[in-house]
Amino acid sequence: MLFRQTARSAAALFGFLFCLAFAAQAQTASVKLPNVTILATGGTIAGTGATSTTTVGYTAATVGVQALIQAVPEMTKIANVSGEQVFQIASENMGNEHWLTLAKRVNTLLAQSNVDGIVITHGTDTLEETAYFLNLVVKSRKPVVLVGSMRPSTAMSADGPANLYNAVLLAGAPDAVGRGVLVVLNDQINGAxxxxxxxxxxxxxxxxxxxxxxxxxxxxxxxxxxxxxxxxTVETEFDVMNLSALPQVEIAYAHANVGPVAIEALVASGAKGLVHAGVGDGSLPAKVRPALSSARKKGVLIVRSSRVGQGIVARNGEANDDELDFVAGDNLSPQKARILLMLALTRTTNTRDIQRMFYTY
Known part of the structure; x- marks a missing residue:
């Protein structure tokens, strides 16, 4: 009798444990991994050096996207990863034509139901500019994450693999949806x-x-x-899908003893817009003001920015923007003010409307 009861108890326990194991297995199988596409553009993250201690003087953009993916097999546990080689360049060579190609590809992919997020590998020199451009023209709430590295893939302590893993993790994370284009390096998430x-x-x-x-x-x-x-992203008024080129916008950098030569040369080259990276609060040196005013009268849009790197350039602060018909650059860096002005010029040449854009985006 005791034997039968023990056998029945053991059978019941075995059945219970089997059900638990089956349920756990079923739960694991039901977890759906996000689909993340990696768009590779080159940069240090795809670079190689002569030795494992080479962290400067290396060659950027030599490793292809499939090799990058294979170097981080752990990514397959957090996402279904695919890759495309869009460009293979060092990011100092990134141009408007690259941005348009990249933006169109990103928008096309994000419109597909089988793509949950995108990672873009990029050189660090102009990564922030590409990120801000995409932040203004991507038409999806799905995550777009830019990532790079400061050391080439051959360095003994290369930061690229961990950065790439984190980027894929972030691109597939529900918490990243609707936050705009993101930049992730060194375990830190920043906005574009x-x-x-x-x-x-x-x-x-x-x-x-x-x-x-x-x-x-x-x-x-x-x-x-x-x-x-x-x-x-989806809240902006900019659409580049049918654009084949962007307006020419240049940056003129102010400094002690600055003269009008650079401004006059840029205007003569055909610039439709000019960002003046002024000193302090976007101040206009006496030798520069007439050249900028003349450029505006010729139809060139002028944005007052600052080389300081932090703080707001106040409208009608260090210059009478109303009188000069200039635009104040808010707290955008000169390089990012250039991007917004380029896109603004695809919509309008009205300075009041462009000023609104600088306070909106």
Missing amino acids: RDVTKTNTTSLDTFKTPELGMLGYIVGGKPFFYRASARKH
Whole structure:
């Protein structure tokens, strides 16, 4: 009798454990991994050096996207990853034509139901500019994450693999939806509009100095603490899908003893817009003001920005923008003010409307 009861108890226990194991297996099988596409453009993350200690003087953009993916097999546990080689360049060579090609490909992919997010591998020199451009023209709430590295793939302590893993993790994360284009390096998440490269070689070079990062990636999970307040992606008025070129917009850098030569040359080259990276609060040196005023009278749009790197350029502060018919660049860096002015000129040449855009995006 005792034997029968023991046998029945053992059978019941075995059945219970089997059900638990089956349920766990079924739950694991039901977890659907996000589909993330990696668009590779080159840069240091795809670079190689002569030795494992070469961290400067290496050759960028030599490793293809499939090799990058194969180097981080752990990504297959967090996403269904596919890759495309869009460009293979060092990012100092990134041009308007590259941006248009990239933006169109991103929009096309994100319109597909089988793509949940996109990672773009990119050189760090102009990564912040590409990120802001995409932040203004991507027409989807799905995550778009730009990632790079400060050391080539052959370095003994290369940061690229971990950065790429985090980027894929972030691109597939529900918490990243609707936050605009993101930049992730060194376990830190920054927004495209405000992030900038702050150091020539250190790993923690990408920062948002005044406003702060959006969050961290810790323990395989993104943690967000704030969101970008300015409109982006689906909320913008810019559409590049039918554009074959962008208006020529240049930057003139102010300094002690600056003269009008650069401004006059840029205008003569056919610039439709000009960002003046002024000193202080976007001040206009006496030798420069007449050249900028003359350029505006010729139809060139002028944006007053600052070389300082932080702070707002106040409208009608260091110059009478109303009288000069200039646009104040708000707190955008000169390189990002150039991007917004380019896109603004695809919509209008009205300075009041363009000023509105600078306060909106």
